[in-house]
Amino acid sequence: xxxxxxxxxxxxILSPIINNGSRAAAQDLALRHHLSxxxxxxxxxxxxxxxxxxxxxxxxxxxxxxxxxxxxxxxxSQYLICTADFDGELDPYLQTLARTIxxxxxxxxxxxxxxxxxxxxxxxxxxxxxxxxxxTLYFSDVNDRTLEQTLKALLVKTAVTAFAERYQGxxxxxxxxxxxxxxxxxxxxxxxxxxxxxx
Amino acid sequence: MTNINGKAYAMNAITPxxxxxxxxxxxIFWLAPLFGLTDLKNLSFIHFARWVIVPHDKFPWxxxxxxxxxVQSDYMLFFSNFNGTWNxxxxxxSAVLSKGLNYFWCWSDKFPGSVPVTGFKKYIARxxxxxxxxxxxxxxxxxxxxxxxxxxxxxxDDFAAKSANMTEQQFAEAYLHFLIRVQNDLGALGPAPEGx
Numbered sequence: 001x002x003x004x005x006x007x008x009x010x011x012x013i014l015s016p017i018i019n020n021g022s023r024a025a026a027q028d029l030a031l032r033h034h035l036s037x038x039x040x041x042x043x044x045x046x047x048x049x050x051x052x053x054x055x056x057x058x059x060x061x062x063x064x065x066x067x068x069x070x071x072x073x074x075x076x077s078q079y080l081i082c083t084a085d086f087d088g089e090l091d092p093y094l095q096t097l098a099r100t101i102x103x104x105x106x107x108x109x110x111x112x113x114x115x116x117x118x119x120x121x122x123x124x125x126x127x128x129x130x131x132x133x134x135x136t137l138y139f140s141d142v143n144d145r146t147l148e149q150t151l152k153a154l155l156v157k158t159a160v161t162a163f164a165e166r167y168q169g170x171x172x173x174x175x176x177x178x179x180x181x182x183x184x185x186x187x188x189x190x191x192x193x194x195x196x197x198x199x
Numbered sequence: 200m201t202n203i204n205g206k207a208y209a210m211n212a213i214t215p216x217x218x219x220x221x222x223x224x225x226x227i228f229w230l231a232p233l234f235g236l237t238d239l240k241n242l243s244f245i246h247f248a249r250w251v252i253v254p255h256d257k258f259p260w261x262x263x264x265x266x267x268x269x270v271q272s273d274y275m276l277f278f279s280n281f282n283g284t285w286n287x288x289x290x291x292x293s294a295v296l297s298k299g300l301n302y303f304w305c306w307s308d309k310f311p312g313s314v315p316v317t318g319f320k321k322y323i324a325r326x327x328x329x330x331x332x333x334x335x336x337x338x339x340x341x342x343x344x345x346x347x348x349x350x351x352x353x354x355x356d357d358f359a360a361k362s363a364n365m366t367e368q369q370f371a372e373a374y375l376h377f378l379i380r381v382q383n384d385l386g387a388l389g390p391a392p393e394g395x
Contacts, residue, residue, distance in 0.1 A: 010249045012276070014258065016265050035331040040204070046334045054247055054280045056209045057332040063213060063274055064326050070215050070308035075258070076266040081211070083278050085247040114261035131259045133276075137228035137250040139239055141342050145349055153348035154340055154388065160351055161385040164378060172371035176362075179374070183359055194336035199388060 003135045006143025008053070009093065011084045013131040015112040016077040017059070028078045031111040032059050038108075040195070045104035047195035049097055051087035051147050057108065058082075080112055087146045094125040151191040154199050159186055202330045205338020206391040207246060208288070209330040210279045212323060214307035215272040221252050224275070224306045228252075231299075238296050244288070246280040246342050250303065275307060282341040289320050339388040347384035354381045 003010050018027040035057050039045065046055045058081040065072045086093050098105065102118035109115040114130070116123040142150070163182050167175045192199045202209050216224070228250060239245060252275050258268040281288050292300055293316040300313040311318040337345070358377040362370055 008247070010247065012249065012251050012278070014253070016259060016261055019265075032331055038332050040332070040334060041338070044334045047336065052334075053336055054207070054209075055332075055334040056211070056278070056330050058211055058328065058330050060211075060213070060328060063215060063270065063272075064328075066215065066307075066309040066322070066325060071270075071272050073270045073272065075270065076268055077258075079258075081276075083249065085280075112261075113263060113265045130261060133251055133253055133257070133259070135249045136225060136252045137231055139236055139245065139248040141240060141243065141245055141247070142345055142349065147336060149352075150345055150348065151337065153352040154337060154344065156355060157344070157348040157351045157384065157386075158388060160355060160381065161387060164385060172367040172374070175374060176365075176367060176370045179362070179370075195334065195338070197338065197390075199337045199339055 003090070003138060005138045005140040007087055007146070008138075008140035008143045009086055009088065009090055010135045010138040010140070011082070011086070011090065011093075011128075012133050012135050013082045013128055014060075014133055015080040015082070015109060015115070015131045017080055017111055018113055019077060027111040028059055028061070031080060031108070034107060034111075035059070041197060042193045042195040044195050045101040046084075047193065049086075049093075049100050051093065051096075052194070053085040053087075053147055055082070055084045077113070080109070085140065090129075091125065094128055095121045098124040147194065148191055151194065151199060155189065155192055156186065159189075201333060203391075204333045204335035206282050206341045207280050207333075207335045207338070208282070208285065209333045210277070210281065210285070210288070211328050211330060212277040212326045213328065214275050214277075214304065214310070214326050216275060216307045218255055218271070218273045220306040221254060221273045224303070225252060227302055238299060242291060242295060243342050243346065244282040244291070246282075246345070248279040248281075249277070251276040251278075272308070275304075280335075282343075286320075289323055290316060293319055339390060344388055347386075350384050351381050 020027060046052050060079045060081050062075050098118040098121035105118040116127050118124045167178060252273060254273050255270050260267050293313045297313040304310045311322050313319045354377060362373050365373060
């Protein structure tokens with residue numbers, strides 16, 4: 001099973017953050033600040049990347065000590081964790097990611113050790129795979145529908161609800177032609193934009 | 200920093216375990232899908248979730264000035280995208296999936312068991328860490344909304360194909376059947392309740 005569930009792929013990467021030894025210019029703090037200001041919703045950079053479901057970015061400062069007899073130990077680096085749930089295979093997705101939002105990727109991962117930049121998608125993909133950790137068990141509740149199909153279905157659900165409400169109690173002579181018009185309009189309506197409020 | 204986007208909550212947790220236990224847990228994770236993860240699907244409030252075992256010597260090392268890690272414990276990372284509040288989530292897991300939770304987490308140090316829930320919640324709060332950025336492509340849709348939407352889409356496609364050349368009377372009957380089929384899946388999307 002690993003990283004894949006149906007047509008969904010669960011990518012997990014741990015990117016070590018640069019430790020330049022200077023608290024005044026700490027990369028982890030700069031990264032946290034950048035992430036706190038990163039555009040979200042339909043303006044999120046990830047909304048531009050086709051097939052992207054959920055994405056999270058987490059600065060992990062250290063492991064947790066849960067108490068004796070667990071070991072009280074510490075990591076030597078901090079890590080930027082990125083989890084992404086997307087449609088399809090890893091290699092095509094990484095290529096699309098690098099080609100679609102290279103500047104935004106650079107602004108995030110420039111704080112990480114060995115990051116080559118996203119200008120060269122092949123080198124970007126190679127870097128991501130070096131940071132990738134195998135997902136041991138991946139669960140995707142709806143793993144047989146793409147993002148595009150899901151966004152369209154959510155639009156359809158809302159539209160059918162509105163249609164049923166509007167034409168409740170009307171005779172078939174009214175509903176039938178209205179339904180044909182409804183289907184035509186629905187087929188011409190694009191799927192909602194990812195991340196937009198209202199879906 | 201926010202763990203919440205629309206109706207989804209991003210939970211992150213890390214738990215240590217002795218390295219010799221990892222192969223056993225990997226076997227359990229390998230077997231879990233064979234049992235269908237049915238309870239997780241039936242709870243129907245998790246979009247995506249993952250468990251990741253990071254061996255003590257497999258933290259990514261990119262070379263250069265980055266020092267190699269020297270931790271001795273393996274670590275299990277858990278990431279979830281769920282609907283509802285943190286308390287509702289933990290309560291549901293404890294009440295419905297306690298056996299499964301125990302199979303997965305009993306290998307982690309100091310895990311108290313998923314029942315009773317109070318100790319379990321204290322443990323989760325201790326091993327959880329916050330999300331710095333969280334993107335959700337359909338913020339107003341819970342998992343049930345997504346599943347309902349796909350059912351409505353399928354029913355509409357089916358009805359549209361069958362009703363294309365129906366008489367008025369045939370259409371009236373078929374339309375009624377269509378509404379009965381989708382009635383439990385209709386309804387508006389909207390923002391999550393305040394305070395969650």
